[in-house]
Amino acid sequence: MAVTGISANRLELLSIADAVAREKNIDREIVIDAIEEAIQKGAKSRYGAHHDIRAKIDHKTGELSLTRHTTIVADDWEPEDELEEFNDSAMVRLRDALKRDPEAEIGKEYIEVLPPFEFGRVQTQMARQVVTGKVREAERANQYEEFKDRVGEIVNGTVKRVEYGNTIVDLGRGEGIMRRDQSIPREVFNVGDRVRTYIYDVRPEAKGPQVMLSRAHPGFMAKLFSQEVPEVYDGVIEIRAAARDAGSRAKMAVLSNDSSIDPVGACVGMRGSRVQAVVAELQGEKIDIIPWVDDEPTFIVNALAPAEVSKVVLDEDADRVEVVVPDDQLSLAIGRRGQNVRLASQLTGWQIDIITEAQDSERRQKEFAERTGLFQEALDVDETIAQLLVTEGFATVEDLAYVEAYEVAEIEGFDEDTAEELQTRAREFLERQATELDNKRKALGVEDGVLEIEGVTPQMAVALGEGGVKTIEDLADLATDEIRGGHEIRGGERVKLAGVLESFNLSQEAAELLILRARVAAGWIDASELPQPEPEPEPEFEDVEGEDAFAREYDDAEGEVEAVEPEGDTDEPQDA
Known part of the structure; x- marks a missing residue:
């Protein structure tokens, strides 16, 4: 851009600003400000970089004014940091200003209007760089504002290029990138292909906002159901959780806010029409749709379907759950390469350990034998008495030593004297153990x-x-x-x-x-x-009815909650 005179180019400046603003879809004022900065830098390269030169374009007439400013500072003015110094081209001390201007005061500015000048090759290149940089910054800010509130939406775009497995998608007012791990395996795109993707993140990085796209994200599947199922779109049915092994299998938990509507049936549709539309978009991905329930053991059982579950034991402190399944259901519960249990774990938020009934029985027998041996050794009793204590739920010697005496006396075959003798022996054992431990601690x-x-x-x-x-x-x-x-x-x-x-x-x-x-x-x-x-909440008691109800058994010694499935049929997820 060459400027040969101020007034001669005023209409041209506004025309340039309008054209760039329309082409780049940015504010006209931003373009005019960029041109002002470009002219200002060109003038500084002409008159000297230390001068305080300002360019101003009238946004209505296009008239350009170029001025040099000199500011009055105090006589004892000192720089605020080491990088700053007194600039005699843009500053004048009060004592020197008073010699020429009796009305001089600190902060007053002297403004000198500069004449028009021609841009040379250097000034033109500098101006082009300034305007291009400012326009690019405005485009980036525009793109970020455009997409920052669209996280969680499905967008349509055109494949612009494919680089090292990453797909660059033209979204109209910007570009998005779908990394290799966010695409469905074995799915290949060519330049010009139309593609539907899910915006899962927008990052304002230095090189420009990065719109992160995905077709493997669980949210993509959930949004597809929102488009295919009116009840989901209207909020009557909620998708509470989703987990995917992209291109292979997925699990989705749904909840209906209307008791008259079956959430699973609504998502599947007549003869599977609704779910099949989603499956087609996901390249044949198998989808298990299960009902969401607040009761965690029930939800975990549903999530592991189609496998049958015998028992669920929750360890809430460690966020782990142990699931016992029949021996012939182990491979089905785990799934191919652990897929079923992995997806169930992601869906429920619990780390799931699966064992068979035989393994559970073997472990219980081992624990029973270990506890029996502990009581035999600690209390010096025969195997029968020790087994009775274990059968009644005593897991440790501490349990026996400090429980109420009547609870021991009520065991079949025991009386008050037997209970007292056993508790005395238990306390003596604990005292001996404590002394031994204390001596060992001191020795260490x-x-x-x-x-x-x-x-x-x-x-x-x-x-x-x-x-x-x-x-x-x-x-x-x-x-x-x-x-x-x-x-x-x-x-x-x-x-x-x-x-x-x-x-x-x-x-x-x-x-x-x-x-x-x-x-x-x-x-x-x-x-x-x-x-x-935190203060402990008041206990709430409510009747649990229905075929999905579970009876909970609380074991204070183990800190676990055991959920036992009731007899009868249970709802199984429908799968597409």
Whole structure:
């Protein structure tokens, strides 16, 4: 762009600004501001970079004014940082200004109108770069504003190019990228193909906003159902969770807000018409649609369909669930390459461990034998009495020692004298054990203060000593992985690291709390920094009816919830 005179090019400037704004779909004011900055830089290269030169274009007439500004500063003016210095081309001290202007004051500006000048080759190139850069920035900002609120939408586009497995899609007012891992396996696109994709993220990066597209995201499947099923679009049916193994299989949990509408049937459609439309878009992906229920054991059972489930045991502290299935259902529950259990785990948010009834029976027999042997040794009783205690639900010697005496006396074949004798022996055993543990702790050099920390048992104190943790400061300096165990990468391989208290199966929260309490005891932090326990909610009791109901058994010793499926038919997911 060459400027030979101010007035001669005023209409041309506005025409250029209008044309660029229309072509790039950006605000006309942004283009005019960019031209002003370009002219201003060109003028500085002509008159000197230290001058405070400003260019202004009238947005209505296109008239361009070019002015040089000089500002009055205090006599003792000092730069605010090391990079700044007094600029005698744009500043004048008050004492010098008063020599020429009796009305001079700090902050006053002297404005000098500069004459028109011609842009040389250097100024033209500089102006082009400034305008191009500003327009590109405006385009990027426009694109980000266009797509930032469209995350979670399905968009139609045209394949622009394919690079190293990544597909660049033209979305009309911008571009999106679908990375290889976000496309459906074995799906090939060519330049010019029309494609439907799902916006799962928009990132404002330095090189421009990145619109991240996907056809493998679970949200893509959910949105397709929203387009195919009017009840989902209207909100009558909610898609509460979805999990996908793109191109192979998917699971989706649905809930109806209208009791008269079957959510599974509505999503499947007459003769499967609705679900088949989605399956066709997903390249034949098999979709299991299951009913969502608030009862977690029931939901887990539904999620594992078509496999039958005998029992579900929840460990809420560790977010794990153990599922027992008949021996002939194991392969079906796990699925090909673990697909069924993996998708069920993603859908429910629980880590699912599957065992067979035979394995469960074998484990229970082993636990029964171990507990029987424990009672025989600790109480010096015969096998029959020990088995009776285990059968009645006593898992540890502590359970027997501190329970109410009548609970022991009520066992068939026992009386009050027998109960008293057994509890006495149990307490004596625990005292001997505590003395042995304390002596061992002292022999290992573990100080008394470690045992006084809330949550540290004598057994833990011994384990800490064997792991080299002997003082409060040693415990306070540990990380959670050093307590619970973890993994690290060594030489490109994942290596297991043992934790000093790994055998105690502490949760992440319990390990963190133990470390924080040690830091309080060591004086490193204040007790107020400890997490405060939430008040326990009032227990709610409600009658559970229907064929999906489950009876829960609470085991305080194990900290688990066991859910037993009732007899009768259960709803199985319909699958397309």
